[in-house]
Amino acid sequence: MDDAQVMAERQDIALLRRLEERVLWLASWTIHNANHLRESRDGLKVGGHQASCASMTTLMTALYFRVLRPQDRVAVKPHASPVFHAIQHLYGRQDLDQLKRFRSIGGAQSYPSRTKDKDDVDFSTGSVGLGVAMTAFASLTQDYVAARGSVKPDAMGRMISLLGDAELDEGNIYEALIEACKHDLRNTWWIVDYNRQSLDATTSDRMFTRYGEIFDAAGWRVETLKWSKRQLAAFARPGGEALKGWIETAPNDLYSALTYQGGAAWRERLNADLAQDKRALKLIASYADEDLALVMTELGGHCLETILEAFERAAEDDAPRFFIAYTVKGWRLPFQGHKDNHAGLMTPAQVAELRGRLGVSEGEEWDVFSGIGDNERKALRRLVETAPFAGRKDGRRDARHIPTPSADDLLPAVAGEEASTQAAFGKVMFEIAKRSDDFSDRVVTTSPDVTVSTNLGGFVNRRGVFHRRAHEDVFKNRRIPSAQVWSMAETGQHVELGIAENNLFIALAALGLSHSLFGERLFPVGTLYDPFIARGLDALNYACYQDARFLLVATPSGLTLAPEGGAHQSIGTPLIGMSQPGLDSYEPAFADETAVLMAHAFERIQAEGGGSTYLRLSTRSLRQPVRTDDAWRTGAVEGAYWLRPPAEGARLALVYSGAIAPEAIAAHDALLEDAPGAGLLAVTSPDVLHADWTAAGRARWTAGETRTATIERLLAPLAPDAALVTVLDGAPAALSWIGSVRGQRVRALGLESFGQSGDLPDLYQRYRLDPEAILDACADLMV
Numbered sequence: 001m002d003d004a005q006v007m008a009e010r011q012d013i014a015l016l017r018r019l020e021e022r023v024l025w026l027a028s029w030t031i032h033n034a035n036h037l038r039e040s041r042d043g044l045k046v047g048g049h050q051a052s053c054a055s056m057t058t059l060m061t062a063l064y065f066r067v068l069r070p071q072d073r074v075a076v077k078p079h080a081s082p083v084f085h086a087i088q089h090l091y092g093r094q095d096l097d098q099l100k101r102f103r104s105i106g107g108a109q110s111y112p113s114r115t116k117d118k119d120d121v122d123f124s125t126g127s128v129g130l131g132v133a134m135t136a137f138a139s140l141t142q143d144y145v146a147a148r149g150s151v152k153p154d155a156m157g158r159m160i161s162l163l164g165d166a167e168l169d170e171g172n173i174y175e176a177l178i179e180a181c182k183h184d185l186r187n188t189w190w191i192v193d194y195n196r197q198s199l200d201a202t203t204s205d206r207m208f209t210r211y212g213e214i215f216d217a218a219g220w221r222v223e224t225l226k227w228s229k230r231q232l233a234a235f236a237r238p239g240g241e242a243l244k245g246w247i248e249t250a251p252n253d254l255y256s257a258l259t260y261q262g263g264a265a266w267r268e269r270l271n272a273d274l275a276q277d278k279r280a281l282k283l284i285a286s287y288a289d290e291d292l293a294l295v296m297t298e299l300g301g302h303c304l305e306t307i308l309e310a311f312e313r314a315a316e317d318d319a320p321r322f323f324i325a326y327t328v329k330g331w332r333l334p335f336q337g338h339k340d341n342h343a344g345l346m347t348p349a350q351v352a353e354l355r356g357r358l359g360v361s362e363g364e365e366w367d368v369f370s371g372i373g374d375n376e377r378k379a380l381r382r383l384v385e386t387a388p389f390a391g392r393k394d395g396r397r398d399a400r401h402i403p404t405p406s407a408d409d410l411l412p413a414v415a416g417e418e419a420s421t422q423a424a425f426g427k428v429m430f431e432i433a434k435r436s437d438d439f440s441d442r443v444v445t446t447s448p449d450v451t452v453s454t455n456l457g458g459f460v461n462r463r464g465v466f467h468r469r470a471h472e473d474v475f476k477n478r479r480i481p482s483a484q485v486w487s488m489a490e491t492g493q494h495v496e497l498g499i500a501e502n503n504l505f506i507a508l509a510a511l512g513l514s515h516s517l518f519g520e521r522l523f524p525v526g527t528l529y530d531p532f533i534a535r536g537l538d539a540l541n542y543a544c545y546q547d548a549r550f551l552l553v554a555t556p557s558g559l560t561l562a563p564e565g566g567a568h569q570s571i572g573t574p575l576i577g578m579s580q581p582g583l584d585s586y587e588p589a590f591a592d593e594t595a596v597l598m599a600h601a602f603e604r605i606q607a608e609g610g611g612s613t614y615l616r617l618s619t620r621s622l623r624q625p626v627r628t629d630d631a632w633r634t635g636a637v638e639g640a641y642w643l644r645p646p647a648e649g650a651r652l653a654l655v656y657s658g659a660i661a662p663e664a665i666a667a668h669d670a671l672l673e674d675a676p677g678a679g680l681l682a683v684t685s686p687d688v689l690h691a692d693w694t695a696a697g698r699a700r701w702t703a704g705e706t707r708t709a710t711i712e713r714l715l716a717p718l719a720p721d722a723a724l725v726t727v728l729d730g731a732p733a734a735l736s737w738i739g740s741v742r743g744q745r746v747r748a749l750g751l752e753s754f755g756q757s758g759d760l761p762d763l764y765q766r767y768r769l770d771p772e773a774i775l776d777a778c779a780d781l782m783v
């Protein structure tokens with residue numbers, strides 16, 4: 001740099017510092033307004049995290065106004081949401097009205113939300129740890145679409161996570177780290193706001209040096225931003241090394257406490273601890289209290305120059321980077337360093353003091369450049385307008401509609417055969433693998449080490465495993481017989497994951513947002529064993545909250561996986577399926593239903609207002625029904641159809657879901673003598689059926705519509721006082737609600753305790769899912 005460039009850079013840094021102050025102000029004021037100025041109607045604390053915001057403001061200023069390019073994507077630490085929205089406001093992408101309504105309905109969300117916020121959130125965050133992992137899987141997704149030519153090498157973005165230090169306690173981060181290593185991750189930065197504080201208190205000293213070692217071992221470049229330029233200058237003076245040494249060995253709690261207490265407390269403590277060091281005492285004496293406090297607390301994460309240098313170094317290649325930026329929680333706010341500051345709110349007097357300190361005029365609190373002269377205003381505007389990130393138009397990309405196959409394209413006729421829903425799923429996937437069309441090239445499968453046992457093998461054999469580094473199947477080359485070909489290449493369409501279900505769901509979140517993040521529609525299909533949904537449930541919720549689109553196939557499920565035993569049985573998953581927004585869950589019994597629902601799921605993936613689908617499948621082979629017409633198809637999608645319609649005015653009906661269809665059918669056969677005309681209702685989705693019923697009710701009450709719900713229509717032929725026996729291989733509550741539709745009596749059968757290993761006849765008898773149990777329930781009702 002020549003002298004003129006040095007001068008210009010110095011000016012820009014001064015301007016950035018001013019922007020940083022105004023971001024801090026606007027974020028603090030937004031929270032203050034929500035808590036102290038806006039009318040409270042319910043007496044609840046609104047909240048917001050002024051301390052957590054302040055500790056990250058310098059990092060975010062450097063990123064957003066200098067380093068980020070339009071194609072870069074950021075997951076912002078959830079409780080730094082006000083900082084993000086303030087920056088968006090400076091870019092003209094966030095209305096003041098949104099900030100004024102922070103945490104109130106229709107306003108800026110508490111935590112950045114892709115679906116709820118009006119500005120351009122790249123990744124939702126909220127449940128700590130998940131947004132971090134999301135950036136790794138987004139980068140993997142970018143590699144996947146880049147390998148297909150959809151993202152050009154020079155347009156590849158960095159996937160950046162801004163996280164808290166306590167967030168590093170979340171285990172899912174390390175699961176993602178391991179997966180990242182296996183997949184040769186690149187273009188990913190994780191930037192830790194290392195403020196030594198969590199929600200409850202100051203954090204343990206013991207991990208201090210370990211995080212860098214962990215990431216280094218996983219192949220990441222570790223950058224520690226420990227010291228600011230101010231500190232390095234002080235440390236270079238005679239006695240300075242002693243100050244540096246003091247900070248390096250100080251326990252977190254003491255460092256934080258002195259940071260809170262300020263200059264006089266620092267002086268007293270340092271004078272005592274360094275009493276033997278004459279040069280250090282002299283250096284300490286040379287500073288006024290306020291400057292001494294700055295020397296001790298203005299750490300690397302609050303020094304724009306230090307941050308920018310580190311980011312510039314990192315931009316030289318695409319290796320994954322782990323930045324440890326030392327910061328102070330509540331930096332420059334009255335409660336900085338205080339262990340209780342996480343939810344702390346400045347008092348009105350403290351906010352007024354901050355306003356004065358930052359030069360904002362009273363009454364102009366929402367004017368981000370208030371009190372700044374014309375020339376500097378212009379210069380600030382120029383800085384924002386010429387920042388690379390200003391080139392971001394809208395982060396939401398569009399993907400064109402891809403024609404998807406029909407159910408008949410996907411599954412050959414199966415009537416009269418024996419088949420399980422899991423086998424049908426495998427067959428459909430194999431049919432897809434054999435197709436040559438745009439759709440099949442966009443299907444991407446993924447599984448946490450259960451690819452083979454969930455029947456994805458046929459697809460993977462034909463379409464291959466995705467990896468940036470090609471690797472041939474050694475067993476195949478050596479002509480060792482195997483049913484599975486396991487060759488890896490960039491063209492592969494299966495992302496193999498290690499056994500970490502959190503990673504499966506975050507991978508589905510990223511792959512399922514490919515259309516919006518990278519402009520390329522993918523049709524992600526993820527498989528796992530049904531019980532292990534619970535293992536990754538928060539990540540599944542996270543994927544759905546962001547409106548990621550995918551097909552989730554969970555198999556085997558329930559007691560029906562019999563010999564595998566209780567540890568592998570899922571009981572509550574039908575209720576999970578019912579209660580998870582953004583996800584329609586289905587439990588087909590037959591192969592043709594499975595194909596219909598898969599075709600439906602692929603269409604839903606790209607439908608406006610669509611969503612994701614969860615299929616709960618089984619390995620139990622059932623004799624397939626012979627269909628006499630096609631009416632069942634619509635019913636299967638809508639959630640139910642009469643496998644055997646009731647006679648008009650029938651007094652009894654059986655309602656079943658999933659793999660215990662043969663028991664329901666057998667019981668129905670036996671019933672017909674005593675209860676002629678009884679119906680047999682096949683429920684493919686308690687979830688869709690229930691949601692439709694509640695929606696119809698809402699429409700009647702709120703919009704005055706007279707829509708009849710599917711279940712109301714289906715039950716209409718039954719006598720008003722008809723009895724219902726419901727049965728499924730899962731929590732009985734998933735179906736028992738049907739009795740409320742018309743006020744009918746119900747006996748609900750299902751699983752209510754952990755099962756054990758056994759064969760189906762023994763288990764169904766023991767856990768009361770057999771025809772006898774169904775008949776007992778009928779008898780009980782008919783008495």
Ligand SMILES: Cc1ncc(C[n+]2csc(CCOP(=O)(O)OP(=O)(O)O)c2C)c(N)n1
Nearest residue numbers: 052126127128164165166167193197198199
């Ligand atoms: C999974 C999950 N558990 C708990 C919380 C509640 N929570 C929000 S922030 C936080 C502590 C964050 O500390 P840190 O990551 O160090 O961030 P800081 O505020 O110090 O910057 C906790 C426990 C959460 N958001 N998500």
Ligand SMILES: [Mg+2]
Nearest residue numbers: 164165166197
């Ligand atoms: Mg922290």
